[in-house]
Amino acid sequence: MPVSLQEAYEAALAAKPAHVQAMRDAQHPVLAKDPVPMPPGVPERFEVEEREIAGFPVQVLHPRERGSGIQVVYFHGGAFTLPFQGSHGRIVLGLADRTGADLWIPHYLPGPDGTIEDALPFIDALAREVPNAAGGHRYVVAGESAGGNMALVQTLRAAQNGTRMPDHLVIHAPWVDLRTADPESVRMEPADVLMTVDNLHLSARNWAGGRDLTDPMVSPIFGDLGALPPVSVLQGTNDLLLPDVLRFVEEARAQGGEVELDLVDGAFHVYLAADAPEAHAALDLAAQRILG
Known part of the structure; x- marks a missing residue:
């Protein structure tokens, strides 16, 4: 049953200590990190294709009815440390x-066992494979948090490599600057339902491997943002990534990018997964941008 955004926020905030500890525990290497299975009922609505691309598993959900032919890559978040979660499944199914x-x-290898160096060949392979499947249909790249970062990285790589660019990017609370150095982010930490700056700093160092945190493949805010296709950014105000996201929007626009910002007061990190009116509205908006 739907709840108000405030109720969803309070429930998520109450669960924060468990989330923070789970993220801390996930920083240990050689820890089994299996994706959460898709919810029951998915096989009745979608053909679930299991693929392997560049050595990594990829699930493709094909609608059994009323398929549009549009191809969407959805990179899940989790601070490059957690595998695919139930919240990600709710967002993906909402878009589908x-x-x-x-x-x-794409099920990339999370840190600390995986780094951006491991992910880049996978990202490049996806940037070739998915547009080929799209053919004359639209091709969109999407993701939330760390997945928003990867969506941007894939698109920046496509611009560099001369592969087909997405028709649109749809990203929620993208982690655009892995330094997470804005003092406002520290001030906002108590209001964030999932993250602490310390946990993010550890995840960032793990994911960057030997690269500097200002490398555009690590922190896409330092890339050629003018080369991006139209971008829709979905963002809440109770999210410690907000200061860097606002800076990204400003910088992309300054470089000539077409960026739409949907800023929702009181919304929290990954609020799109909540059963609240604002979450449904955000998914509706994301779907409109995907459909073009």
Whole structure:
């Protein structure tokens, strides 16, 4: 049953200590990190194709009815440390139901065992494979948090490599600057339902490997943002990534990018997964951008 955004926020904030500890525990190497299975009922609505691309597993959800032919890559978040979670599944299914698109879900190797160096060949392979599947249909790249980072990185790489650019980017609370150095982020930490700055700093160092945190493949805010296709950014105000996201929007626009910001007062990190009116509205907006 739907709840108000405030109720969803309070429930998520109450669960924060467990989330923070889970993230801390996940920083240990050689820890089994299996994706959460798709919810029951998915096989009745979608053909679930299991693929392997560049050595990594990819699930593709093909609608059994009213498929649009649109191809969407959805990179999940989790601070580059957690595997695919139930919250990610709710977002993916919400987009698939609204668009009739084929949803490609890459399962990259999370840190600290995986780094950006491991992910880049996978990202490049996806940037070739998915547009080929799209053919004359739209091709969109999406993701939230760390997944928003990867969506931007894939698109920046495509611009450099001369592969087909997405028709649109749809990103929620993208982690655009892995330094997370804005003092306002520290001030906002108590209001954030999932993250602490210390946990993010550890995840960032793990994911960057030997690269500097200002490398555009690590922190895409330092890339050529003018080369991006139209971008839709979905963002809440109770999210410690907000200061860097606002800076990203400003910088991308300054470089000539077409960036739409949907800023929702009181919304929290990954609020799109909540059963609240604002979350449904955000998914509706994301679906509109995917459909074009």
